[in-house]
Amino acid sequence: MTAYGAGDRRNLIGRIAVVAASALLLAGCATAPTTAPTTAQTGAQATAADAVEVPDAEAPDTSETSAGVDPDDGAAGSDAGGGCAGGTSAGYELFSDPAMSVHPDDGAIFGDGTPLSFAYDAHDESRAPSYSYDISYIQDDGSAVPLSGGIFFEQEGGVFSTTDSVFTSEADGRYGFFTVIMVQDVAFDGDSYDADTVELGRYCVLFATDD
Numbered sequence: 001m002t003a004y005g006a007g008d009r010r011n012l013i014g015r016i017a018v019v020a021a022s023a024l025l026l027a028g029c030a031t032a033p034t035t036a037p038t039t040a041q042t043g044a045q046a047t048a049a050d051a052v053e054v055p056d057a058e059a060p061d062t063s064e065t066s067a068g069v070d071p072d073d074g075a076a077g078s079d080a081g082g083g084c085a086g087g088t089s090a091g092y093e094l095f096s097d098p099a100m101s102v103h104p105d106d107g108a109i110f111g112d113g114t115p116l117s118f119a120y121d122a123h124d125e126s127r128a129p130s131y132s133y134d135i136s137y138i139q140d141d142g143s144a145v146p147l148s149g150g151i152f153f154e155q156e157g158g159v160f161s162t163t164d165s166v167f168t169s170e171a172d173g174r175y176g177f178f179t180v181i182m183v184q185d186v187a188f189d190g191d192s193y194d195a196d197t198v199e200l201g202r203y204c205v206l207f208a209t210d211d
Contacts (some may be wrong), residue, residue, distance in 0.1 A: 023026040081174035082108050083203035088142030092177050096201040102159065104203045110178060111166030118180055119159045120200060129184035131160050137176035137207055147171060165210035172209040177202055
């Protein structure tokens with residue numbers, strides 16, 4: 001468990017309340033980078049797993065996606081992420097939780113309007129988990145520039161997807177990192193709360209911004 005103070009309350013609610021958080025990046029809204037030395041606005045978007053069909057008309061259309069991969073194939077392992085190999089910032093190592101049975105292909109396109117999806121086999125509804133992501137792109141000098149993030153919506157069969165878009169910025173045409181985050185076991189106590197926050201995987205993607 002991680003203890004948080006009252007000042008962090010809005011941040012957590014942005015991750016665990018899907019409806020409220022969706023205003024961050026859906027429908028073409030962009031969020032300014034928090035620490036980037038350049039101007040970069042983001043929405044987001046994605047690529048998804050093979051054979052994921054979304055029957056709900058309001059859900060992301062997964063008819064055109066980049067293939068998902070089995071973690072046993074090592075797509076997020078030490079031998080993968082070739083496009084992100086030039087990254088020099090600490091804390092951006094690629095990895096994938098073994099329970100991520102579907103996740104982005106190494107080098108998957110992100111930001112051109114196609115969905116990005118994952119499936120987490122250890123999902124436990126009794127712990128009220130919510131899922132979000134953070135993104136960063138790699139500059140010429142190898143440093144990672146944080147952009148922003150967004151949330152995932154649950155689709156059929158335990159698959160979670162996002163169709164967020166990345167707006168025109170210096171991220172366009174660059175490789176970067178896509179980190180999937182889970183928040184669960186949220187317990188409020190007056191002005192403070194506890195929550196379990198876990199990074200489920202960090203994957204190398206190629207940004208194609210939404211012009």
